[in-house]
Amino acid sequence: MNKMTIRVPFVDLKLQHEPIQMQLQDAIQSVLERGDFILGQALSDFEAAFAAVSGAEYGVGVASGTDAIALGLQACNIGAGDEVILPANTFIATLIGVLRAGAKPILVDCDHQTALIDLREAAKAITPYTKAIIPVHLYGQMVSPSELFNFADTYKLLIFEDAAQAHLAQRDGYHAGSVGIAAAFSFYPSKNLGAFGDGGMVLTRDSDVALKMRRLRNYGASQKYFHTEAGTNSRLDTLQAAILHQKLPYLPQWNRDRLTIAQQYDAQLAPLATAGIIPMENQSGTGHVYHLYVIKVDDSCPIKRQQLEEKLTAVGIQTGIHYPIPCHLQPAFTNLGYQPGDFPQAEKLSKQILSLPMYPGLSSSQIKEVVAAIAHAVSTSYKADNLSPADLSTVVA
Numbered sequence: 001m002n003k004m005t006i007r008v009p010f011v012d013l014k015l016q017h018e019p020i021q022m023q024l025q026d027a028i029q030s031v032l033e034r035g036d037f038i039l040g041q042a043l044s045d046f047e048a049a050f051a052a053v054s055g056a057e058y059g060v061g062v063a064s065g066t067d068a069i070a071l072g073l074q075a076c077n078i079g080a081g082d083e084v085i086l087p088a089n090t091f092i093a094t095l096i097g098v099l100r101a102g103a104k105p106i107l108v109d110c111d112h113q114t115a116l117i118d119l120r121e122a123a124k125a126i127t128p129y130t131k132a133i134i135p136v137h138l139y140g141q142m143v144s145p146s147e148l149f150n151f152a153d154t155y156k157l158l159i160f161e162d163a164a165q166a167h168l169a170q171r172d173g174y175h176a177g178s179v180g181i182a183a184a185f186s187f188y189p190s191k192n193l194g195a196f197g198d199g200g201m202v203l204t205r206d207s208d209v210a211l212k213m214r215r216l217r218n219y220g221a222s223q224k225y226f227h228t229e230a231g232t233n234s235r236l237d238t239l240q241a242a243i244l245h246q247k248l249p250y251l252p253q254w255n256r257d258r259l260t261i262a263q264q265y266d267a268q269l270a271p272l273a274t275a276g277i278i279p280m281e282n283q284s285g286t287g288h289v290y291h292l293y294v295i296k297v298d299d300s301c302p303i304k305r306q307q308l309e310e311k312l313t314a315v316g317i318q319t320g321i322h323y324p325i326p327c328h329l330q331p332a333f334t335n336l337g338y339q340p341g342d343f344p345q346a347e348k349l350s351k352q353i354l355s356l357p358m359y360p361g362l363s364s365s366q367i368k369e370v371v372a373a374i375a376h377a378v379s380t381s382y383k384a385d386n387l388s389p390a391d392l393s394t395v396v397a
């Protein structure tokens with residue numbers, strides 16, 4: 001394929017940083033001046049601020065979202081001998097976090113409409129060893145807190161949220177990060193709140209969990225050179241915290257922008273539903289923070305997901321797939337003993353989903369362009385269907 005100008009990128013972080021560049025530079029400068037690069041003032045300030053806006057009590061910044069899951073589970077005393085339920089269709093870091101905590105991951109299927117964990121399937125996976133469930137607030141939509149509370153009550157489980165895609169998301173009156181005993185966030189640059197590098201945080205309302213987290217991220221030290229557990233070195237840089245704290249006040253507006261963009265996509269894509277282009281269902285209304293805007297290319301659609309992806313790329317529209325291979329089918333984890341067919345919804349979705357461009361600053365005309373390109377690709381496929389395979393190339397070209 002020849003080199004193509006990108007008309008609609010998948011994400012554009014420059015758009016978000018340019019207007020506040022001076023502020024960001026000042027924040028960086030003040031860390032340089034103080035020189036407290038590790039566990040500095042800007043870190044504790046940001047931890048408190050992010051916990052407060054998320055309805056949690058304590059925040060503990062770590063080096064990544066993956067570490068937030070692994071260390072967060074450990075801080076909740078979830079580990080060897082415990083089973084932890086999580087969805088099969090999540091980013092691999094959820095699974096890796098459980099394994100690093102020493103617990104046994106139990107994967108379950110998802111709901112085909114929302115791609116969120118299916119709690120009826122989770123109920124079937126309960127054993128005497130089940131200690132916790134990790135609801136992944138996938139794509140920016142929270143797993144229903146009221147349903148989670150019922151579930152956790154019934155089976156006497158801990159809830160540990162993977163909120164890496166759900167900064168400030170809301171549902172049933174709860175913020176992501178305030179539902180479980182603890183929650184993991186990621187500040188990977190393209191997340192709804194992103195650093196200038198890697199970063200993560202655990203939020204909790206439990207002071208014991210917070211204290212243990214502070215030890216675990218700092219070599220397991222309860223005070224300097226006195227180690228009560230085998231911790232690690234995983235601290236959110238003071239510099240990253242200062243940057244994130246500057247960006248935090250803009251997050252609600254950025255999330256509203258994402259919602260508005262999603263509403264435009266929803267409205268404009270609606271006529272394509274009969275052709276089999278189906279957006280993921282929003283069941284949480286304005287609390288959805290749309291880290292990603294994901295459509296399904298249904299099996300009834302005249303075009304296959306891969307063809308649609310290629311046709312969009314060919315006209316300069318970038319897309320993504322989150323995620324193309326469910327966790328249980330990843331080569332690294334065959335030892336978990338799962339088989340193709342174990343999680344039919346997750347497997348089906350992995351072949352149907354396509355993430356469209358989504359970022360604050362994406363313009364209405366770009367949205368129209370994306371939808372028009374999808375509509376065009378679908379309609380030309382209808383026509384192509386009536387042609388012999390030999391003629392097809394001329395139509396697609």
Ligand SMILES: *Cc1c(COP(=O)(O)O)cnc(C)c1O
Binds near residue numbers: 185
């Ligand atoms: C990004 C992400 C993570 C991992 O975060 P990192 O900061 O990249 O380690 C975990 N879970 C989900 C659902 C994510 O999207």
